[in-house]
Amino acid sequence: xxxxxSLLTKPIxxxxxxxxxxxxxxxxxxxxxxxxSLYILIKAVFPxxxxxxxxxxxxxxxxxDAAEHLRAEADQILAEYRERLKEARAQxxxxxxxxxxxxxxxxxxxxxxxQEILAEAAKRAERDIDAATKRALDxxxxxxxxxxxxxxxxxxxxxxxxxxxxxxxxxxxxxxxFSGLSSGAQSN
Numbered sequence: 001x002x003x004x005x006s007l008l009t010k011p012i013x014x015x016x017x018x019x020x021x022x023x024x025x026x027x028x029x030x031x032x033x034x035x036x037s038l039y040i041l042i043k044a045v046f047p048x049x050x051x052x053x054x055x056x057x058x059x060x061x062x063x064x065d066a067a068e069h070l071r072a073e074a075d076q077i078l079a080e081y082r083e084r085l086k087e088a089r090a091q092x093x094x095x096x097x098x099x100x101x102x103x104x105x106x107x108x109x110x111x112x113x114x115q116e117i118l119a120e121a122a123k124r125a126e127r128d129i130d131a132a133t134k135r136a137l138d139x140x141x142x143x144x145x146x147x148x149x150x151x152x153x154x155x156x157x158x159x160x161x162x163x164x165x166x167x168x169x170x171x172x173x174x175x176x177x178f179s180g181l182s183s184g185a186q187s188n
Contacts, residue, residue, distance in 0.1 A: 141173060145172070145173070148168060148172040149168065149169065
């Protein structure tokens with residue numbers, strides 16, 4: 001490589017001088033061609049470029065507006081969804097609470113109904129026992145009356161008429177104490 005100072009001291013080649021030497025005619029033609037090119041660019045090309053850029057800017061603005069609108073709608077839908085979800089959860093909690101209350105009330109009603117049925121069954125059983133006791137006492141009274149009549153006939157050796165039989169039976173029954181039988185049956 002040559003040092004820089006040797007390049008500066010060497011003479012410039014004559015073939016490259018047309019670039020450095022000013023030529024007025026070439027300059028004029030260059031300005032004319034440049035002016036025509038600039039005029040064509042300004043009148044034909046730049047408006048199309050500007051229109052294309054404006055269209056692109058408008059479409060980008062519309063896209064941005066549409067995206068902002070969609071985002072606002074999405075935010076609104078999301079808020080509605082969250083509100084509905086909150087309402088659904090509240091409703092499900094309310095339904096569960098009502099179901100629990102209904103279950104508890106049915107359970108209490110079933111218990112109360114079972115207690116009523118048991119109480120009715122106990123009363124019915126008590127009435128049946130009382131009726132059976134009464135029937136048994138009546139049977140015993142009849143038996144005692146029959147036995148008393150038979151014993152009286154054997155003792156007196158005669159047949160008694162109905163009024164005598166009744167009087168003797170009532171006397172015998174009044175002497176007997178049936179209250180002990182009925183209270184003993186009720187305690188069983």
